[in-house]
Amino acid sequence: MEFEFIRNTLMGEYYVKCSMGHEIVGRWLQDEVGKDWQKIAQVEQLIENALANPQSEHLLEGTEITVSIVEDEVVVQENVLSHGEEMDADSEFDFYDCESTASCGLEDFSIMLEQWKSFLTTR
Known part of the structure; x- marks a missing residue:
């Protein structure tokens, strides 16, 4: 999964662009998590729980x-x-569904989150 973080310095906004097929991951990071450090901590806890108990969802x-x-x-x-x-x-919604769900490896997901945190703290 490839991704790019973009900062609009004039507006103070942050954007995430992900590779084709992973657009929903970028939307999730941008819209659901964003610059909310509490949400970021929740995602980190989710990852830790998944690593500690991989058989569970x-x-x-x-x-x-x-x-x-x-x-x-x-x-x-x-x-x-x-x-x-x-x-x-x-269904005619197959293409839409393709943009509405994506999967990736836990390692790639963790790397993306760490790089997002770093991106948010750099000026």
Whole structure:
């Protein structure tokens, strides 16, 4: 998973761009976590719990996006997908679903979070 952090110095805003197929991860980091150090600490605790007990599912449900960790896989998914009705396999929403869920390795996810923290503290 490739990602890039962007800072708008005029507006004081931070943005995350992720590689194709991982856009939802960037949206989650930007919109659900952002510069909230308490949220960042919650995500770090989630990662620690997942490493300590990899057989269990570890969830962090956000307003619009949920992060789930099982073993060494992280799934980031729009909440509406887990609450909606089943769609046909060839549904016209397949492309939308592709942008609404993504998975990556726990190590990559941890690295991204650490680099985000570093990015927020550098000027």
